[in-house]
Amino acid sequence: MLGVGPEAFAAVIAAYTVGARVVGVRPGMTDHQRGLLLRDVEARITDRPGPPDERPRGTVLPLGELLATADDGLRPRVSARPQDVARLIHTSGSTGVPKACAQTYAAMTAAWTLRPDDWPPAVRELAGRLDRFLVFGTLTSQVMLEYGLLALAAGGVLVRADPPDLPGALVRHRATASVITVPRLNRLVTSLRTSSADLGTLRALMVSGSPLEPGRAHEAATVLGPVVFHGYGQTETGMISMATPADPPGSLGVPPVDLEVRGPSGRPVPPGSEGEIFVRTPSQGAGYWEQSALSAEVFVDGWVRTRDLGRLDAQGRLWLSGRTRDVVIVDANVYYTGPVERLLARHPAVAEAYAVAVPDDGTGETVHAFVVPADGRVPALDELRSMVAAHLGEACAPTRLTLVAEVPLTTAGKPDRHRLTREA
Template identity: 65%
Template structure:
């Protein structure tokens, strides 16, 4: 798609920083950074990256936390046209090594840890003084701008390849292109609370939206809610469904002062109508319920005025088709699998032609989610076709978990299903067929899975079964478990 009125990426982001030259755009503890100061950081880092020979098409891995410098490094890496790979904190070593092996020319870190590719520190990059004058953009539209990795529960994270053309076509940094729901949200992003890592697609893109809307990105080193909202006088934050439920319960027990709060961005998993209604009742008209995927970016966003349980009205630039099992569109109101086209969608999975062919076809992205579009055009999610578990808003395929469990010497077969969990939304529940009479030890199984796939994939419960239930075809039928 063309860059519309935003120019090549990240020109619109640089313009937003320039427009906020004299106001705070980042706040980190006692430190306040203006748009002009952040632009200067971007220029310094861009000059440093170029000074190390990095440019269009080179892969750069970013192992960074949440700081103004981290944001500046991300934007600077795009200024010089590199392929950015964000690495989330807490990934198992094997997955970090995999990400650093994706044709990476250099790694940038703020921790001082050294990695196999040439490692550059944020401090060293920021010491470079950029020449005065406008920043020179080096990106080529069809180059891959970033690889946004999925959960990694397949053993090696899938990397969604998004081009510079797609990033330029996104509406995030361009107020003139904001759909109505995004415009409503943007008006509430005076002080947007961020935490964790800017490698998170959601955290980063709402940070860009905040700056473009004239707000301030506020770093929460201690992100527990509601304390962080009160302490930082936040107007907005991202929240998962389990954390929302806990916040609602806490407000019922002992209400905290949330008078500054204007927007909670529920992300990661569907919000039931009952829980949605309760949140609106207890917290007020502040709940925005977003739906999107790593492969697509934002698909739709429900505002507090939308009916509870929906994920809102997809904007005109987003196409949504609900299809039956044969791939044919179904009538309005009927359930089916969702296929979408968005301005900023990825074009493929990096170095994975088979996986790409399954998901990316004829310009559409197969979401593998089930849903329907009501008579008013609002989108409702009803299930998913994938065999997955969503833990703390991150999607994990259960196949790799089953394979790791089956490697244990006491396990003959393993089957994993998703079960509701008050703390994480969903959690893995394993059903295992033992070898002999000895029941496998839960702690040992959890340790095995954690070491290979990460703690989120470790089963919270293990049930020993003599054999799995079977479907009429004779194949195991996990729908009968639980």
């Protein structure tokens, strides 16, 4: 239950050294979510002990005492076996209660992060820009830990931001790189249009967590310069692909892992055809902790079913188009909300757009759109509805519209679709 800092990093590495199974708890989780995560722990490492009634059973180890017992002359041997579970990495919870993905010591060892000879071209280019990598939040974040380790392997320095306000933190710490989610990138770009912040040291901003619409990617490149990298991966897989500033806006680059786009029959489809993405990565998980049925759905014959939709173009670049789980069922027909969101986001009066399914007496379900207006604009429902109907059909056209100043986020910084659905 630690943040980001040298002591937290040392504690995590120490836990792996003794062969422990490590689980991290993100800040901002609900009491229910935190209780589920902590129910089986044998020891908790914390720099904020908290009241006794919140402490789980087992040992509570204050971080200062733990590190004070270290012997600098000792070089312990890792006691774990390759197939032992090294860590339980919890998903973001953007689609419900976080699931614990089990990663073995063998999979962690096979990850490319700490082996420069195995870096794919896009990662090698990114690594060269990580001289001063701004980190914040918690090492529980797979993205923060993975790219933090990459920065260290590249000879860079991790710089802790507290508070992690952008662009202020980038300026204060003379950061050359950091990680950002799509909603926060949009806010950063908007703020920089009226700000005099000097981001002259910035060389890489790694966008993660959700797809970046091509128009917004182009806008970010215009404001920030050629610094935007767009990573795609999952808790279950680690990194799948990454676009560099030289790739077309909206693409995810050429995947350096085994990847297939499969149609409804379960067979791969030709380049240019859309389908569901299946991948195999060296560091992928072994399944979900204590959820065998769900594991069987996602981890199939050595492949991971991402449940994302996309296509490979003629050059082998990956493009995402939505998620198999984000659907609206209109008159018993299934439609994906991803295309609706991307189309809405291209409207000049819209900065961000999110679509969810809501009950409807006439059709069963209908589309409810949540829209962050562009500066000085107020998008109208009838105009957005007409645009979507013309391009995607009447069934996909939103029948309800809510204007929001900003989209609610999960603790991982992703759009909180469950909260949007509740509000709708």
